[in-house]
Amino acid sequence: MDYNDSPTATFTADPHSFSQPQKARITHVDWQLEVDFNTKTIHGSGIYHLAHSETDEIVLDVRNLQILAVYLDDESQATDFRLGEEKPFLGQGLHIPLLPQTRSLRLEFKTTPGSAALQWLEPTQTAGKTQPFLFTQSQAILARTWLPCQDSPGIRFTYTAKVTVPAHLLPLMSADNPQQKNENGTYFFKMENPIPSYLLSLAVGDLVFSPIGDRCGVYAEPSSIEAAAYEFADTEKMLLAAEELYGPYLWGRYDLLVLPPSFPFGGMENPKLTFATPTIIAGDRSLTSLVAHELAHSWSGNLVTNATWNDFWLNEGFTVYFERRIMEALYGPEYAEMLHTLGYQDLLHTLDDLSSSPLDTCLKLNLENRDPDEGLTEIAYEKGNYFLRHLERLVGRERFDGFVKKYFSTFRFQSMDTAGFEQFLEKELLNGNEELRRQVNTQGWIHSPGLPAGTPAMHAALFEKVLQELHKWLAGTPAQELVTQGWSTHEWLFFLTNLPDTLGMAQLEELDHAFGFTLSHNAEIQAEWYRHAIRHGYTAAYAALEEFLVRVGRRKFLLPLYKALLQTPEGKSLAQQIYQKARPNYHAVSTSSLDALLRV
Template sequence: MHHVDWDLQVDFMQKKITGSGVYHIRHQQAPEVIFDVHHLKITGVWLEDEPQAVDFSFTQEKPFLGQGLKIPLKPGTQKIRIAFETTAEAAALQWLEPEQTTGKKEPFLFTQSQAILARTWLPCQDSPSVRFTYTARVQVPPHLLPLMSADNPQEKNEDGVYFFRMDQPIPSYLLSLAVGDLAFAPLGERCGVYAEPGSLKAAAYEFAETEQMLLAAENLYGPYRWGRYDLLVLPPSFPFGGMENPKLTFATPTIIAGDRSLTSLVAHELAHSWSGNLVTNATWNDFWLNEGFTVYFERRIMEALYGPEYAQMLHTLGYQDLQHTLEELSQKPQDTCLKLNLENRDPDEGLTEIAYEKGNLFLCRLEALVGRARFDAFVNKYFGTFQFTSMDTDRFEQFLEKELLNGDDAVKQQLNAEAWIHSPGIPEGIVPLQARLFEKVAAELQRWETGTPANQLATENWSTHEWLYFLSNLPKTLAHAKMRELDNAFGFTASGNAEIQAEWLRHSIKHGYKEAYPALEAFLVRVGRRKFLMPLYKALLETESGTDLAREIYRKARPNYHSVSTSSLDALIQATP
């Protein structure tokens, strides 16, 4: 398929999307076409504009993949209409009751299509290697506003019918739809933010520098190819920090800290407009091509705006996360290669820090060996050459050899791309970057460990990143009195910064600091971001008394979580004796 025209009706009473799509296809006398579907009801199929429906069939259902919808073709068929309805098992969709939103008055719907969940809410060829343009007519209740990964309206209309258009070809995992009581605020000529009215002002303040990020990105790696770049702040149940849906990044409210300290996530999703959306991993085995480049690019954007020391902090914290992931995957060493083998596995198993942080570390190593000017020229040519196409690891290696390493045996030997891409772990001899600002944090931590009261530490004007470094490097064992001392001095349990609070709650579980447990339960019930949920539930399950508490909290919290989170947590909690 290369273009689709959808007509969708969003029914909050029955919690389903009903619709049809006209699929424009190209083929060379193929006898049939196959679309991916999973827990999706197909109500009819027509070829071209013929009034008579045609028979269709399904392949055998497979776990997490669903089924193939097989449609016979006639010679010359170029257009197929498929009518469908979503079901209660549509894993991409989360239908929220009014009380689960900020405003508490209106329901909310959002989709999460990555990695292979688009097939649960509309028929598609659900591979990142298949790109298509689309239009959509979407009907919603008149008091709500729909948004898509397309050109979007900025205010509600009276009849609840909206038209969307995406003229740049995208893969199915970047299809998105959100419907809610939403308002819009501009952030510049090309940027803006959507949020529920009660949180719009805070969101607009938090993301005020988005236009500057966009300009910094263009200065690095060429023009932005998508027209507008807007953000949508979703309810707390959104399972990720952000999702790079073209033209409209979906963002978690947990990055709204009041001080713009967590906006590197915006830089990350913006960077995906080049690495991922413009040049896309051809398969989920090549996921590092999306995320490794995006982490590197994100930190270059933050460096351009806030200086090298700021970017150094992000690199150091990322390296810490990578070390934790390598430890967790020590029994699955092949999953620590950049090029993965996900055959007969759910692609979500490849969404680890390996793709993000090992990928970034590889690119940093490459930059260090050839120099920033040569590396930037290479990346610019990479994006320009392969824009709006898909890229696999083998072709990337060939491009790297031809455009950057060709004839330079010394650099090739020092880089050892084979070890980075196809071997487990991190190649020997790689010395991680240590942020200079963290040396001061480490010194203050040392002072506290040797007797200086917490309230006398020099922590004035510390950024979120400095606090995270402080917390992540606390001693492995801490007495209850020392935990209370830190909490009294710095208010970690009641922190309004989700990153800081989550890291503190993890320590509270580990050290049995039960004063924080009411805040822990409130956090886990309110927040659905998988990055926070997995470490906190794992920490509970690792303690003697925590398993029962984890299960008790999960029973309350599970209805607030998206299926992306519950699929991981169900397995984790059920596997615990």
């Protein structure tokens, strides 16, 4: 029986949703959405198709969303509804009474200035500087701020949407998408595979399309499309490599959308249409492992989804592992090991940062009464990946690949919690082998803080050459005489992240003069260099630092840089001065973290 129609589907209790899907749930929605840039609102209505047992209500999640009317089935008379108590970051439960024969609801609603998923950009905040832009970010629990929904990753539904926008703009969704504008500004979207609400997305802007393969293409503003198409040219190769590893891609097309720089993440794996930050367009395709990561989510996350945000590692640990297998298939094992090593460095930093809250370094989290965004750390990504590499080493790659492939095929279009994964692991891989069970040590990896004792460090062979050059420089060799030709972004990042904390001003000036870090066009290199500049008071980089912080909204870069500023004597006032200027350019996902940090 199809998941959507099953009256007996089971659900993991989700502390971040008011919905009670075991009693009543959404199976399909037909939305009509009108995007109004003048008022910065979305006016919407939706017909919600339901599955329910013997219950007298359905509960949806809403937050800072205006509910205008609710109708049962085809009734013309609006029905009563009740909004529950408002709770921080969760919003409210929308309680709608049902009759035994009720099979659908029609809801009318409107977004508000508090709809945190939405970012409305002025023309000056876009690449082209002439047209406005709108994009959504629904993960983790922000879908409820722009659409009434059951906002839990454990609840899946299909949808259609009729979207009306100004005729000179193009809308795109996590669905089948148009490739060019029409004359009337009305578009129809369809998602036939069941998805959770956090994968709902909408973007509207002056966008054009360029194909980069039989099943892949890229959308961007006209001024950015050529650079984006060049940067993502290997996407189709990545897709073929992914299918070779873990089975067919089940979503039809795989396209990318390059968003304005205020997008708070590197990428967002919206089905059929990855949202991507322009900070990965470096001109040399050196940062496209992010594309492999978002593509891998088409299996780990979009196909088999964490049941709750406490199980977030099941999405991201698998995706990081899969991403690096794709990169290995395309560029070789030494290249992939560089990515693993940089990730390991990030993991060690995160373990240190979270030393005062050790339970947050377990893979299986407890985020009840907390914003699930607090669980979006390198623990889920890199410790999760490390655990899967640990399994691979124990049983061999061939056997482990068979296990992962069966995991994706067995649970496709379903949700998975940590307990369910452990049961599958026991059945398919451990299979009663006590010695293997002891070596795997799920208690130590999944349910205990930090890394298990005796866990080997990661180190890439290509980074040995980087360390040799770094040591030569520290021993007195001029920076301009170092052998750095052909270094990728990853080698430069390893060089920068391993600089000592005791650099003098003359050393910083020498490095900057030799390699041009301050004015680099590579966002990863800029962000790492600016951390050193802040730590050592290298004020020659401060103008570029400010320009970077005002222009770029990617939270991965913002939080470390603002934190670094706050740790210097003169940095607090500078951080607040820059933030006051930059804040209008940031999405709510970023400002929610930064407001607390800077006490705005």
